[in-house]
Amino acid sequence: MPELRQNPITKDWVIIAPERRKRPNQFRHHTVKGKIPKPDREEKDKCPFCPGNEEICGKAVLAYYEEPGEDVQSQWTLRVVQNKFPALVEGKETSRITEGAGNFFIKMNGVGYHEVVIEHPEHFQTIATMPCQSVERILSSYIERYQVLIQKPNVELITIFRNNGPGAGTSLRHPHSQIIASPIIPIHIRHTIEEAVRYFDTMGRCIYCNMIEQEKISGKRLISETEHFIAFAPFSSRSPFETWILPKKHRASFAKTSAIEKKDLARILIDILQRLYYGLDNPDYNYMIHSAPYQEDPADYYHWHLQILPKLYKVAGFELGSGIYLNSASPEENAKYLKEIKPDVLE
Amino acid sequence: MPELRQNPITKDWVIIAPERRKRPNQFRHHTVKGKIPKPDREEKDKCPFCPGNEEICGKAVLAYYEEPGEDVQSQWTLRVVQNKFPALVEGKETSRITEGAGNFFIKMNGVGYHEVVIEHPEHFQTIATMPCQSVERILSSYIERYQVLIQKPNVELITIFRNNGPGAGTSLRHPHSQIIASPIIPIHIRHTIEEAVRYFDTMGRCIYCNMIEQEKISGKRLISETEHFIAFAPFSSRSPFETWILPKKHRASFAKTSAIEKKDLARILIDILQRLYYGLDNPDYNYMIHSAPYQEDPADYYHWHLQILPKLYKVAGFELGSGIYLNSASPEENAKYLKEIKPDVLE
Numbered sequence: 001m002p003e004l005r006q007n008p009i010t011k012d013w014v015i016i017a018p019e020r021r022k023r024p025n026q027f028r029h030h031t032v033k034g035k036i037p038k039p040d041r042e043e044k045d046k047c048p049f050c051p052g053n054e055e056i057c058g059k060a061v062l063a064y065y066e067e068p069g070e071d072v073q074s075q076w077t078l079r080v081v082q083n084k085f086p087a088l089v090e091g092k093e094t095s096r097i098t099e100g101a102g103n104f105f106i107k108m109n110g111v112g113y114h115e116v117v118i119e120h121p122e123h124f125q126t127i128a129t130m131p132c133q134s135v136e137r138i139l140s141s142y143i144e145r146y147q148v149l150i151q152k153p154n155v156e157l158i159t160i161f162r163n164n165g166p167g168a169g170t171s172l173r174h175p176h177s178q179i180i181a182s183p184i185i186p187i188h189i190r191h192t193i194e195e196a197v198r199y200f201d202t203m204g205r206c207i208y209c210n211m212i213e214q215e216k217i218s219g220k221r222l223i224s225e226t227e228h229f230i231a232f233a234p235f236s237s238r239s240p241f242e243t244w245i246l247p248k249k250h251r252a253s254f255a256k257t258s259a260i261e262k263k264d265l266a267r268i269l270i271d272i273l274q275r276l277y278y279g280l281d282n283p284d285y286n287y288m289i290h291s292a293p294y295q296e297d298p299a300d301y302y303h304w305h306l307q308i309l310p311k312l313y314k315v316a317g318f319e320l321g322s323g324i325y326l327n328s329a330s331p332e333e334n335a336k337y338l339k340e341i342k343p344d345v346l347e
Numbered sequence: 348m349p350e351l352r353q354n355p356i357t358k359d360w361v362i363i364a365p366e367r368r369k370r371p372n373q374f375r376h377h378t379v380k381g382k383i384p385k386p387d388r389e390e391k392d393k394c395p396f397c398p399g400n401e402e403i404c405g406k407a408v409l410a411y412y413e414e415p416g417e418d419v420q421s422q423w424t425l426r427v428v429q430n431k432f433p434a435l436v437e438g439k440e441t442s443r444i445t446e447g448a449g450n451f452f453i454k455m456n457g458v459g460y461h462e463v464v465i466e467h468p469e470h471f472q473t474i475a476t477m478p479c480q481s482v483e484r485i486l487s488s489y490i491e492r493y494q495v496l497i498q499k500p501n502v503e504l505i506t507i508f509r510n511n512g513p514g515a516g517t518s519l520r521h522p523h524s525q526i527i528a529s530p531i532i533p534i535h536i537r538h539t540i541e542e543a544v545r546y547f548d549t550m551g552r553c554i555y556c557n558m559i560e561q562e563k564i565s566g567k568r569l570i571s572e573t574e575h576f577i578a579f580a581p582f583s584s585r586s587p588f589e590t591w592i593l594p595k596k597h598r599a600s601f602a603k604t605s606a607i608e609k610k611d612l613a614r615i616l617i618d619i620l621q622r623l624y625y626g627l628d629n630p631d632y633n634y635m636i637h638s639a640p641y642q643e644d645p646a647d648y649y650h651w652h653l654q655i656l657p658k659l660y661k662v663a664g665f666e667l668g669s670g671i672y673l674n675s676a677s678p679e680e681n682a683k684y685l686k687e688i689k690p691d692v693l694e
Contacts (some may be wrong), residue, residue, distance in 0.1 A: 006583060007582075007583040008554065009542060009554055009558070010539050013671050014584065014585055017675055018676055020675040024587075099582070101564070161663070161667070167661075168663060168664070169661035169664070184671075186669050189670060191357070191538060192356060195356060214447045217447075218447065234354070236359065236361045236363075283374075286667055287664065288668030307667075316515060316517070316633055317506075318506055318527055320635050321654075322529065322536070323533040323536060324359075326364065
């Protein structure tokens with residue numbers, strides 16, 4: 001069973017999940033300097049996410065099919081399965097366990113959910129090259145699973161994310177995203193909420209709504225816009241080509257995304273990922289959906305958003321030591337560069 | 348001139364320093380999947396840090412020589428120079444500049460100092476393979492520069508760090524560390540201090556001092572110990588083989604390290620880095636010295652420490668989205684593994 005442990009000083013939580021990996025000396029293999037481990041199972045015929053290999057991952061918790069209603073496995077268009085090497089696992093016991101004199105250390109069972117969204121049957125697809133319909137399906141699965149998981153006991157926060165490419169931390173090329181439902185609120189999210197509440201109490205409005213307005217007026221960091229969404233390089237971008245996508249209408253939780261917004265979000269997501277794909281030769285990237293924790297929805301002060309961080313930098317000693325990101329690119333220049341690329345979004 | 352910009356929502360600061368790098372389309376070169384850029388200047392004869400090439404880096408702000416008193420450049424044993432591509436540059440103007448309606452965005456000139464410690468004349472050395480005398484010299488230079496820089500106007504925080512290997516973010520193999528003096532306190536350091544103060548106000552003692560005591564009593568995460576220092580895997584390790592080194596005697600600022608402690612610190616630093624070197628085949632790593640900010644010294648609640656983070660993991664979407672680190676190794680098991688390795692520290 002994985003464990004959640006709290007740093008007694010910073011109050012950060014970490015997950016300790018040795019089951020996911022290996023014995024200490026096996027870390028040696030990862031240490032050949034400058035070498036990223038090769039994708040474990042690059043070959044299509046051994047890929048656990050490819051059609052025909054469904055038994056490797058086991059039963060889907062959600063699946064969509066080409067012909068609705070029919071349950072023919074070879075015709076699935078998307079599957080959501082439990083992660084074979086979960087960071088958190090289903091369980092009821094969330095009592096804190098203490099260790100050391102004066103209960104100095106605090107830990108708990110690593111309970112929660114860890115699911116994988118197998119986004120498409122085709123091994124070599126990626127969101128940038130998919131038609132809208134496929135991406136809408138991915139978003140539908142996110143919303144469906146979010147709505148199911150948020151109702152489970154002890155789930156406080158749901159993180160939906162996508163690691164694209166080995167530099168972004170994935171060993172499987174087959175297009176997939178992940179969903180982790182966790183039983184605690186990380187302190188850095190609490191701090192962000194505190195700041196958002198403070199702004200709301202002072203200015204009487206959502207700070208994210210104001211940011212959207214500011215970016216629309218100045219236009220200099222704007223990359224793309226649809227009826228319901230806006231995409232821009234944030235003023236304080238942490239890395240080259242960081243991009244945020246936000247719904248224009250105030251909404252704290254991603255789960256409340258309407259059917260019309262979902263269509264629109266698929267379009268702007270492909271739009272941005274295509275600009276990165278063509279502008280930067282298919283870069284490795286992470287994207288994360290930041291949504292209000294369970295108990296903070298509805299909230300007038302928080303606004304869900306999707307952050308895309310291309311892996312064009314390395315977090316090194318300075319960032320780790322100071323917490324200040326060092327970005328060697330101008331957000332305004334990079335936004336202009338992406339804006340000039342003309343994506344071709346296929347219906 | 349680099350800029351410091353604040354995230355209006357989280358209050359994090361980032362440094363925007365486009366001078367350090369390239370135009371937007373040049374980021375394309377970094378995006379070949381799975382490929383870490385090769386060290387730029389691997390060849391010894393072109394290395395800007397090697398003896399004979401001193402003019403590339405320019406005048407040293409501090410240098411040590413084999414024969415003290417003599418100023419023969421070829422006989423230096425350590426040089427500290429200004430970074431050719433600084434994250435922050437010397438300057439006086441720290442007024443905040445605002446942007447947008449209602450002064451929504453806040454930025455300032457990127458003033459500060461960014462120095463490089465060229466640790467040794469030999470290109471292929473690294474701390475794990477150096478004799479004690481060389482490492483004492485490195486620590487002396489850290490302390491000397493820290494004491495000089497902390498007295499400069501507007502310097503609030505000094506971060507000393509070392510990026511070892513391309514996976515840890517360095518492109519130059521020649522052994523070196525870096526020192527950045529910044530004019531702001533990052534919010535995550537403020538939060539850590541707040542928690543430490545809260546602990547002090549409740550328990551009447553330094554939380555780090557208590558942690559040292561706990562680790563000594565349990566012993567299960569202890570890796571090494573000297574008269575003045577202790578090294579252990581933290582309870583809530585963020586990554587496999589994370590190691591902390593702390594002075595046993597309470598001290599808020601690294602700058603106050605005594606001559607005796609310095610000798611001892613050199614020994615335990617080599618000890619730990621050798622265990623990693625032999626145990627994990629010379630892994631890439633970052634180390635960072637966390638010292639109290641200028642205005643927090645002396646402080647009964649803060650305790651300086653050195654953190655070593657081997658690069659055996661990739662921060663991916665989950666960490667970026669939730670702030671929860673996912674560690675696939677047990678700190679206790681890894682501490683045991685390192686403890687069993689017998690380092691050979693050369694005087």
